Amino acid sequence: MNLKRNSALLGAVAVGALTLAACGSDNNAGSVDVDASASAATCEGKENLSAAGSSAQKNAMDNFVSTYIAVCSEKGKTVNVAYNPSGSGDGRTQFIASQIDFAGSDSAIKAEQAGQAAERCAGNPAWNLPLVFGPVxxxxxxxxxxxxxxxxxxxxxxxxxxxxxxxxxxxxxxxxxxxxxxxxxxxxxxxxxxxxxxxxxxxxxxxxxxxxxxxxxxxxxxxxxxxxxxxxxxxxxxxxxxxxxxxxxxxxxxxxxxxxxxxxxxxxxxELNDETAGKAIDGAAFASTGGGDLTLDLSSIFGSTEEGSYPLVLATYEIVCSAGYDADTSAAVKSFLTSAANEGQNGLAEQGYVPLPDSFKQKLTESIEAIA
Missing domain, CATH: 3.40.190.10 (Periplasmic binding protein-like II)
Structure with missing residues (x-):
C-alpha cells in the first residue's frame, strides 16, 4: 500500500512484521480450509516460486501462500512460494537482477528502474499489479x-x-x-x-x-x-x-x-472499516492508459470526496513481467496470483487489510490472465 518499512502499508497493516524469514511452507497448508474445486488456479508450472519486497504485505503474503498450497494440495500438486519481506526497494532490485520471480512493492516500479525491469523481462514492460490494500x-x-x-x-x-x-x-x-x-x-x-x-x-x-x-x-x-x-x-x-x-x-x-x-x-x-476503505479502493483510477499495468492514480483515492469513502488507504503491488518469463515460471506466477486475488483474500480483514472489492478484483484478474 515502505507501505522502507515502506511496507508498513499496510505495513503492516498487518505487517506483523519485522520477520525476515521467507514465508511459504507446507506447514501452513493443513490449517487452511479451501474449496479447491472453486479455485481458478491451475497449479501448473514450476513448483517453487520466489519473491521478495514489501514487509507491509508480509502477513497477507503468508495468507496467500498458505491458501495456495492448500488449493494445489487438494488438486494433487506440490507448490511453494518463498517470500522474503526485505523491503520494497530490495524487492525491486532483486526483480531487476532476475534473482526472484516477482517483487512486492509499496510503490510502482517506474523511471530508470522500469527500463531495467523491461530488460530483465526480455524487452517487455513490467506490470504493477495492486494486490494488497491496508487502511491507515x-x-x-x-x-x-x-x-x-x-x-x-x-x-x-x-x-x-x-x-x-x-x-x-x-x-x-x-x-x-x-x-x-x-x-x-x-x-x-x-x-x-x-x-x-x-x-x-x-x-x-x-x-x-x-x-x-x-x-x-x-x-x-x-x-x-x-x-x-x-x-x-x-x-x-x-x-x-x-x-x-x-x-x-x-x-x-x-x-x-x-x-x-x-x-x-x-x-x-x-469511520474506518472494511466497507468504507473498500469503497475508496473501488473508486480508484489508474495512472496507466492501457495494457495490463494497473499502476494507481493515488490522488483518486486520497482525494476522494465520495460519501462513505475512507480516503487514507495504502496499496502494495506485485511487480511481474508482462511477458518474457519461461513457460513454467509464467504458468506458476499466473496460477499463484489468481489464487491470491480470489480465495486468498479470505481472512485478510482479520489481519487488518482490506479485501479486494469484486469490481477491482475483476480488473486485476484480467491483467493476471494477460501475462504471457
Missing amino acids: ALAYNLEGVDDLVLDAETAAKIFNGTVNKWNDPAIAALNEGVELPDSNITPIVRSDSSGTTDNFQQYLETASKGAWTTGAGSDFTGGVGEGAKGSAGVAQAVNGSPGAITYVEKSFADQNGLSIARIDNGSGPV
Missing part, C-alpha cells in the same frame, strides 16, 4: 474523547504544528458538542524511513487544500512531533502519551487500544 488510521489518545472527527486540512495543520491545542477552533468546528480539552497536541511521527509516512504525506498534499506545503517522501517533512521507530513504535508511543496522535496502520491502533478519528472527506465524517 489517525490514532489518538485523548481522555474523554472517543469520537473525534478530523479532515485533511486540520490533520495537516496538526502535523506541521499550526494547530497545537486540542480545543483549537479548527478542531472544535469539526466536533460540535464535544468537550475538547485545553491541552497540547503531541504528534508522534515515524523516525525511520517509511512508506506509511510517504503515503500519509501524499494524502495531506492531495486533500489538505494547500495546508501541507513540505512535500512527501518516506521521511517525515512536517518539522514537528516526537519520533518513534516503526508502526509498533508510534502506536506504543501514543498509547503511553495522553494528548498524542499518530498515523499508523489500523491493526497497530487496534492492538494498542487507541481511538481512531473519523475523517471528513468533504461529504461528512467517515
Whole structure:
C-alpha cells in the first residue's frame, strides 16, 4: 500500500512484521480450509516460486501462500512460494537482477528502474499489479474523547504544528458538542524511513487544500512531533502519551487500544472499516492508459470526496513481467496470483487489510490472465 518499512502499508497493516524469514511452507497448508474445486488456479508450472519486497504485505503474503498450497494440495500438486519481506526497494532490485520471480512493492516500479525491469523481462514492460490494500488510521489518545472527527486540512495543520491545542477552533468546528480539552497536541511521527509516512504525506498534499506545503517522501517533512521507530513504535508511543496522535496502520491502533478519528472527506465524517476503505479502493483510477499495468492514480483515492469513502488507504503491488518469463515460471506466477486475488483474500480483514472489492478484483484478474 515502505507501505522502507515502506511496507508498513499496510505495513503492516498487518505487517506483523519485522520477520525476515521467507514465508511459504507446507506447514501452513493443513490449517487452511479451501474449496479447491472453486479455485481458478491451475497449479501448473514450476513448483517453487520466489519473491521478495514489501514487509507491509508480509502477513497477507503468508495468507496467500498458505491458501495456495492448500488449493494445489487438494488438486494433487506440490507448490511453494518463498517470500522474503526485505523491503520494497530490495524487492525491486532483486526483480531487476532476475534473482526472484516477482517483487512486492509499496510503490510502482517506474523511471530508470522500469527500463531495467523491461530488460530483465526480455524487452517487455513490467506490470504493477495492486494486490494488497491496508487502511491507515489517525490514532489518538485523548481522555474523554472517543469520537473525534478530523479532515485533511486540520490533520495537516496538526502535523506541521499550526494547530497545537486540542480545543483549537479548527478542531472544535469539526466536533460540535464535544468537550475538547485545553491541552497540547503531541504528534508522534515515524523516525525511520517509511512508506506509511510517504503515503500519509501524499494524502495531506492531495486533500489538505494547500495546508501541507513540505512535500512527501518516506521521511517525515512536517518539522514537528516526537519520533518513534516503526508502526509498533508510534502506536506504543501514543498509547503511553495522553494528548498524542499518530498515523499508523489500523491493526497497530487496534492492538494498542487507541481511538481512531473519523475523517471528513468533504461529504461528512467517515469511520474506518472494511466497507468504507473498500469503497475508496473501488473508486480508484489508474495512472496507466492501457495494457495490463494497473499502476494507481493515488490522488483518486486520497482525494476522494465520495460519501462513505475512507480516503487514507495504502496499496502494495506485485511487480511481474508482462511477458518474457519461461513457460513454467509464467504458468506458476499466473496460477499463484489468481489464487491470491480470489480465495486468498479470505481472512485478510482479520489481519487488518482490506479485501479486494469484486469490481477491482475483476480488473486485476484480467491483467493476471494477460501475462504471457
